[in-house]
Amino acid sequence: MTAKVKTTPNATLAALIADEVVQSGLVPTAKREELLAKLIAGTATAEDWRLYVELEIAASEAESSNAKANADQ
Amino acid sequence: MPKPMLINKLSMHCFRGASQPVDLAFDITKPLVMIFGENGTGKSTIIDAIDLLVNEQIGSIADRSSATVAKHGPTIGKKPADVSVEVASGTQQWKGMLTGSRAAVTGPAPRPTVHVLRRSRLRRLIEAEPAERYKALAKFIDVQGVEASENALAAAVATLNSSLTAAIQQKQQSDDGLAELWNAEGKPGSTAIAWGRQKSKQDVSTLQAGVTLLNSVLGHTATAAAQDVQYQTAVTARRSAQQTVDAVKAEIAVLPGLAPEQAVQLIGMLESANAIISTPGQPEKCPVCEQPKDLKQLKSSLDSQLAGMRTLRDIQKRLSTAEATLAGAVQNVNSSSSTLLVSFERLAKVLQATPPSPVAALGIAWSTHATDDAGRKPDTTAAEASAAIAQLAATVAALQADRDAHTKDLNQHNAIRQHCQRIDEADELVRTSDEVLKRLRRLLDIVRDRRLRFTQGVLDAVAAEANRLYGEIHPDENIGLGSLRLDTAKRGSLHQDGHFNGHTDVPPQAYFSDSHLDTLGFCVWLALAKREDPADAILVIDDVFTSVDAPHLTRIIDLLAVECTSFCQVIVTTHYRNWRDRYRVSHGPGNNVQLIELQRWTLLRGISPRTSTLAIDDLATAITATSFDRQIICSRAGILLEAILDGLSLQYRCSIARTRDGDYTLGELMDGCTKLFKTLTIRRPKAGDSSGATEDIAMKPLLNSVGSLAFVRNQVGCHFNLAGSDISDADICRFGDDTVALVRAVTCTECGDMCRRKKGTFFECTCGKTQMTPLMI
Numbered sequence: 001m002t003a004k005v006k007t008t009p010n011a012t013l014a015a016l017i018a019d020e021v022v023q024s025g026l027v028p029t030a031k032r033e034e035l036l037a038k039l040i041a042g043t044a045t046a047e048d049w050r051l052y053v054e055l056e057i058a059a060s061e062a063e064s065s066n067a068k069a070n071a072d073q
Numbered sequence: 074m075p076k077p078m079l080i081n082k083l084s085m086h087c088f089r090g091a092s093q094p095v096d097l098a099f100d101i102t103k104p105l106v107m108i109f110g111e112n113g114t115g116k117s118t119i120i121d122a123i124d125l126l127v128n129e130q131i132g133s134i135a136d137r138s139s140a141t142v143a144k145h146g147p148t149i150g151k152k153p154a155d156v157s158v159e160v161a162s163g164t165q166q167w168k169g170m171l172t173g174s175r176a177a178v179t180g181p182a183p184r185p186t187v188h189v190l191r192r193s194r195l196r197r198l199i200e201a202e203p204a205e206r207y208k209a210l211a212k213f214i215d216v217q218g219v220e221a222s223e224n225a226l227a228a229a230v231a232t233l234n235s236s237l238t239a240a241i242q243q244k245q246q247s248d249d250g251l252a253e254l255w256n257a258e259g260k261p262g263s264t265a266i267a268w269g270r271q272k273s274k275q276d277v278s279t280l281q282a283g284v285t286l287l288n289s290v291l292g293h294t295a296t297a298a299a300q301d302v303q304y305q306t307a308v309t310a311r312r313s314a315q316q317t318v319d320a321v322k323a324e325i326a327v328l329p330g331l332a333p334e335q336a337v338q339l340i341g342m343l344e345s346a347n348a349i350i351s352t353p354g355q356p357e358k359c360p361v362c363e364q365p366k367d368l369k370q371l372k373s374s375l376d377s378q379l380a381g382m383r384t385l386r387d388i389q390k391r392l393s394t395a396e397a398t399l400a401g402a403v404q405n406v407n408s409s410s411s412t413l414l415v416s417f418e419r420l421a422k423v424l425q426a427t428p429p430s431p432v433a434a435l436g437i438a439w440s441t442h443a444t445d446d447a448g449r450k451p452d453t454t455a456a457e458a459s460a461a462i463a464q465l466a467a468t469v470a471a472l473q474a475d476r477d478a479h480t481k482d483l484n485q486h487n488a489i490r491q492h493c494q495r496i497d498e499a500d501e502l503v504r505t506s507d508e509v510l511k512r513l514r515r516l517l518d519i520v521r522d523r524r525l526r527f528t529q530g531v532l533d534a535v536a537a538e539a540n541r542l543y544g545e546i547h548p549d550e551n552i553g554l555g556s557l558r559l560d561t562a563k564r565g566s567l568h569q570d571g572h573f574n575g576h577t578d579v580p581p582q583a584y585f586s587d588s589h590l591d592t593l594g595f596c597v598w599l600a601l602a603k604r605e606d607p608a609d610a611i612l613v614i615d616d617v618f619t620s621v622d623a624p625h626l627t628r629i630i631d632l633l634a635v636e637c638t639s640f641c642q643v644i645v646t647t648h649y650r651n652w653r654d655r656y657r658v659s660h661g662p663g664n665n666v667q668l669i670e671l672q673r674w675t676l677l678r679g680i681s682p683r684t685s686t687l688a689i690d691d692l693a694t695a696i697t698a699t700s701f702d703r704q705i706i707c708s709r710a711g712i713l714l715e716a717i718l719d720g721l722s723l724q725y726r727c728s729i730a731r732t733r734d735g736d737y738t739l740g741e742l743m744d745g746c747t748k749l750f751k752t753l754t755i756r757r758p759k760a761g762d763s764s765g766a767t768e769d770i771a772m773k774p775l776l777n778s779v780g781s782l783a784f785v786r787n788q789v790g791c792h793f794n795l796a797g798s799d800i801s802d803a804d805i806c807r808f809g810d811d812t813v814a815l816v817r818a819v820t821c822t823e824c825g826d827m828c829r830r831k832k833g834t835f836f837e838c839t840c841g842k843t844q845m846t847p848l849m850i
Binding site: 008009010011012013014016017020021024026027038039040041042043044045046047048049050053054056057 | 523
């Protein structure tokens with residue numbers, strides 16, 4: 001008889017948060033799994049949060065630059 | 074999907090009350106196991122055994138003072154090594170042992186999930202301190218990992234906010250500093266920052282070089298001046314020494330007689346002769362002329378001559394000293410002269426290229442006083458150097474003034490440059506970090522809001538479920554649990570509020586009665602157990618409803634009958650016979666309950682369980698038994714009928730003549746229910762039909778049938794009655810069969826319960842499969 005994997009409240013909440021912050025465009029989608037693991041383990045640092053935000057800003061800026069370049073062409 | 078783990082067997086020996094080996098077999102087809110036993114029959118021992126095997130604890134001992142596992146876990150007079158406890162779930166088995174003060178269990182993992190509720194823990198959640206209450210609920214609301222990450226996020230926001238605030242403050246300070254400098258300069262240009270940026274770009278290397286040159290000149294000038302002072306001092310000393318020598322020589326020149334050298338020789342001879350004459354044992358004749366001599370007179374003459382000549386000797390000594398001093402002074406002059414010339418040459422080297430204007434005005438050709446490019450040394454004398462230094466000393470104040478002015482200009486330039494740099498840095502930081510800060514704040518809002526909503530959502534759900542259950546037990550009583558809420562100011566702290574007769578936010582423990590607190594504790598415990606994978610969990614409730622009165626207990630029994638279907642197994646112990654009897658006489662879903670009865674306990678006999686059967690099954694068995702017992706059949710049928718009709722008459726408020734003690738005879742009950750049975754109809758699924766078709770059963774014929782033979786109950790089943798002997802076995806059998814038919818008709822074939830729950834236009838049974846109409850007569 002295999003043991004049923006129990007989900008903890010922490011893990012459930014972590015998944016909800018990870019989904020919401022990605023959907024809000026604050027954290028890159030590519031970082032969702034990493035963020036989820038850190039939320040569950042409680043190891044997300046101030047630097048991690050800042051990095052996610054900066055990556056998303058950079059990605060947004062790159063995207064808008066590309067869009068502008070395409071529009072100019 | 075893994076099957077839930079139910080307990081199907083428990084075996085004990087030498088454990089607590091199990092002084093003899095005892096096995097309990099649990100019917101896993103029944104969701105509820107009821108273990109009835111009067112006080113001291115071993116109910117808690119059974120619960121302790123289960124607790125030991127799945128949770129490795131013996132709660133009833135833990136809850137009592139002066140009781141230890143090692144000493145009081147084994148049956149009295151036995152040792153821990155004698156204890157044997159086993160529980161089986163399917164093919165899996167767990168064995169428990171007592172090793173010293175601890176319980177040890179062997180067996181496969183995982184073990185069944187069992188929630189044990191005892192009387193001593195019933196109010197633990199309700200009466201606990203907020204911190205203890207939080208611990209009890211922690212596994213449902215503990216989100217430490219997310220909280221730690223949230224704290225890190227908050228720290229990121231705070232740090233960046235501080236940096237930005239500091240940068241803005243610094244920018245403001247630099248703006249103010251720059252404005253001050255700008256004002257001091259008369260506000261040139263359009264704005265302070267424009268002026269500052271322009272000034273920052275200016276080349277200050279010339280200014281820098283000027284300050285460096287002036288510092289160097291002043292330094293070398295000071296050094297040379299100090300050397301010059303030493304030189305002058307040496308020259309003065311030499312002059313003085315020369316004068317001293319000249320004076321002594323002058324003294325010698327005026328002395329008459331022998332030349333000084335000759336006088337010194339003569340002094341030496343006379344002193345030697347004086348020494349000889351003074352020595353005892355000298356001859357009385359002169360060894361040269363052999364004339365007699367008067368030694369005393371000779372010595373006196375020598376002393377007189379020597380005294381006159383010593384003055385000359387002293388002067389000679391002074392002359393030697395003065396000449397030595399003069400030689401030293403000359404050496405000093407030479408040495409200090411060399412040092413002076415070296416430092417003067419260095420000074421000249423610094424000044425030869427571009428002397429500062431006060432120095433240039435002196436008109437001194439500094440290049441002539443420095444080694445040239447070909448390596449030729451200058452022939453400057455110390456006197457010339459000294460003179461030049463004296464001229465230079467007059468310009469020192471002007472040089473210092475120039476240097477200070479240049480330094481001030483340089484400092485101002487640096488200050489302007491620094492202010493502009495800080496302003497630019499602050500602007501850059503704000504530009505890059507402002508957006509980051511905004512997003513971090515939004516992230517923090519999301520994380521925090523989600524966490525609070527999640528945890529409060531869990532608490533609200535627990536409170537709502539607890540309240541729902543509580544409402545089932547205490548309908549229309551205007552009392553209940555208000556809310557469970559986290560203390561936002563203090564981590565790990567959980568508050569509860571109750572409502573009582575229209576007042577909210579009251580602590581339940583202040584206003585609720587003991588039994589209300591007990592039932593509230595039970596409801597909260599049950600609500601929590603339902604959150605934790607109930608389909609895989611076993612509930613074990615150890616005789617906790619001791620404070621509850623009969624009407625409330627009835628509702629608890631009905632509640633458990635419904636709630637037990639949420640769990641894979643529920644085991645309840647009780648000393649309340651009424652509860653057991655309700656199931657036995659179909660006033661509850663008896664088909665879903667396994668009834669175990671514990672008989673009287675003695676140390677010799679130990680725990681003695683036996684299976685109780687439903688009254689309807691007992692009657693059916695008696696009717697078909699090989700040994701046909703008329704009295705038993707009539708007695709059982711009569712009791713069962715009374716129970717059924719009593720329940721129906723209460724439910725429908727049938728008209729029956731009142732009695733003082735509330736007991737009614739079978740005849741009275743049947744008469745009272747006659748009107749009811751005219752319209753009483755049971756609707757249930759057709760047996761053997763899976764299409765969902767139902768059948769309606771009119772109860773009147775069944776009552777008529779049993780009523781026609783009801784007299785046999787008294788005559789055969791109750792009292793000594795000769796007339797009863799005339800009643801045939803067939804009639805008794807028919808009476809029994811008719812009773813069985815009536816009871817089976819009015820109870821659900823699935824759950825075994827009567828239809829007691831009002832639902833819309835009918836009553837329904839516990840499982841909802843059987844309905845009864847009308848709602849009233």
